[in-house]
Amino acid sequence: MSEKDKLRSMVELMNDALRTVRDYYDSEYAYYVERDDEEITMVYEWCAENIPWQRDRIKMLSPDQFPKWLREEVTDTTEDSYSVFYPMGDNQKAILAVVNVHRGGCDLSLLRSLLPYISQTTVLQKLQRQQEYLSYHDDLTGLLNRNSFVGYLSEVNQEALKSLGAVSVDVNGLKNFNKEFGREYGDEVVIRVGEVLEEFFKGFMVYRMTGDEYLILAENISYEGFMNRIHNSRDKLDNISLGLVTMGYAWEKLDINIDNLVMDAGNMMRKEKRKYYKNLKKGHHEPIIKQDLLDDIEQGNFIVCLKPVLEAESEEVVGAEAVVRYHHKDLGIVDPGRYLTLLEETKLSHYLDLYVFEEVCKTLRRWENEDRMMLPISVNFSGATLRYESVGDKILKIIEKYHVSSEYLQVEVSETNQEMNPEMLAETSNKIRKANVRVLLDDFGAKDSSFSILSIMEFDGLKLDKGITSNIVGNSKSRIVAKAVIDICRRLGASVYACGVETQDQLNVMQELGCDYVQGNLFNKAITIETFEVRYMQ
Numbered sequence: 001m002s003e004k005d006k007l008r009s010m011v012e013l014m015n016d017a018l019r020t021v022r023d024y025y026d027s028e029y030a031y032y033v034e035r036d037d038e039e040i041t042m043v044y045e046w047c048a049e050n051i052p053w054q055r056d057r058i059k060m061l062s063p064d065q066f067p068k069w070l071r072e073e074v075t076d077t078t079e080d081s082y083s084v085f086y087p088m089g090d091n092q093k094a095i096l097a098v099v100n101v102h103r104g105g106c107d108l109s110l111l112r113s114l115l116p117y118i119s120q121t122t123v124l125q126k127l128q129r130q131q132e133y134l135s136y137h138d139d140l141t142g143l144l145n146r147n148s149f150v151g152y153l154s155e156v157n158q159e160a161l162k163s164l165g166a167v168s169v170d171v172n173g174l175k176n177f178n179k180e181f182g183r184e185y186g187d188e189v190v191i192r193v194g195e196v197l198e199e200f201f202k203g204f205m206v207y208r209m210t211g212d213e214y215l216i217l218a219e220n221i222s223y224e225g226f227m228n229r230i231h232n233s234r235d236k237l238d239n240i241s242l243g244l245v246t247m248g249y250a251w252e253k254l255d256i257n258i259d260n261l262v263m264d265a266g267n268m269m270r271k272e273k274r275k276y277y278k279n280l281k282k283g284h285h286e287p288i289i290k291q292d293l294l295d296d297i298e299q300g301n302f303i304v305c306l307k308p309v310l311e312a313e314s315e316e317v318v319g320a321e322a323v324v325r326y327h328h329k330d331l332g333i334v335d336p337g338r339y340l341t342l343l344e345e346t347k348l349s350h351y352l353d354l355y356v357f358e359e360v361c362k363t364l365r366r367w368e369n370e371d372r373m374m375l376p377i378s379v380n381f382s383g384a385t386l387r388y389e390s391v392g393d394k395i396l397k398i399i400e401k402y403h404v405s406s407e408y409l410q411v412e413v414s415e416t417n418q419e420m421n422p423e424m425l426a427e428t429s430n431k432i433r434k435a436n437v438r439v440l441l442d443d444f445g446a447k448d449s450s451f452s453i454l455s456i457m458e459f460d461g462l463k464l465d466k467g468i469t470s471n472i473v474g475n476s477k478s479r480i481v482a483k484a485v486i487d488i489c490r491r492l493g494a495s496v497y498a499c500g501v502e503t504q505d506q507l508n509v510m511q512e513l514g515c516d517y518v519q520g521n522l523f524n525k526a527i528t529i530e531t532f533e534v535r536y537m538q
Helices: 003-025 055-059 109-136 146-155 174-181 183-200 223-240 258-282 286-298 337-345 349-369 391-402 422-434 466-470 476-492 504-513 529-536
Strands: 027-035 040-047 082-089 092-101 164-171 205-208 213-219 245-252 302-311 317-328 332-334 377-380 409-414 438-444 461-464 495-498
Touching (some): 003 040, 027 109, 082 109, 092 109, 164 183, 174 183, 183 205, 213 258, 223 422, 286 349, 302 349, 349 391, 349 409, 476 495
Parallel strands (some): 409 438, 461 495
Antiparallel strands (some): 027 040, 027 092
């Protein structure tokens, strides 16, 4: 029997008792009331036919407005209303009363015999409700618990869902909070985190799964709304204490599988948590790294270079890919591999990616002002940048700032980023394309890529992973895969780029297969923009 059915049975039981009382005393009203010194906490009412209900008005009365039968026992049956009281503890009283009695000469035996039974029944009902509540709610935070999650899994109709977002949240160092400040302080941290999550995911399901771990399920939510709630809740938690929690998340709208979605969110959370403790152990401090990064950008220590992109058939330079190089005071221009990894781990890489994008926009603006030949330039965005809030809006603002034609701008995104499932990547790519910027699917054919992304995501071009290119000459399977991808993309209206072309034989095979564009060391490594202009744009 459901909770709703149990509640209805209780109402019916109370109605039967009050109807009996009203009929016996021939009164206009019969009441069962529970109150303390401050307020009325419960009211049940039964009234005669064609008599207006007063329950809501009675419940709203303040103590100084209580009628006599509600303030004190009225045992004089010559009066028109009388009542009996029953103590329930903690200043709580149960009251059984009849109001506007028409039959005189009655005794109070019926009221006195029924009242203890009714009050005990309500106490049992409250205990039952409390027990049922605690079976499905966490007693510390009031959030849903693991039993509720299991119940949800057994009842939900996955096919009816239009979309689903899952968020896995873990409190960093809860054991240390308990050890250093005491268990009560740790409990306050747990409660506060739960309050923030409920605040930003109001109307959705927020579970406390274990002592320091939470799970959120958001049904039928847009990707943008889902990500906004994630960013806003994380910002508020960071304002409480930087690095207070670690989050992982996943979102789907096609072929929704709740178990897989929750697992993906949990895997991302654990991966982020490893990064957090790794940086903590190494002494990395995000604000310091951020300031160092911004200082390096301002001082021009990051230099944007270009790698030429050639049309495969004509072998003419028709575009470029922007990459960043770090200028060291002693070593000169070096590949900032370790630094980029650190930025990704500390979620700061969007500063550098958007800086590169802005430098590309500046370059295109200058080319147009100088009446140079215009070539499209692509910028590779990291996974952290793609997850950055309002990345599409940021791109659009930069484009508008420099009045650049979007037809010459391309953003490369990669499915190999394990922290975004294909549908999340597709939604982010759609935002970028709404800014009229072309999207290239990078690293296709790497170990984590899947053909399913081709049916989910809208893209303008696809870049074959250099692993396919490197084996294209001696491996017939690589040729078959490359040919199949080229044919599919041609039917989808997308161009195909071959990356990592290093030999003439590789170029020849790509030309035979009908690949549109090529790039790699056979043509040139990354060079400064000035060198690129001299070599390819004179």
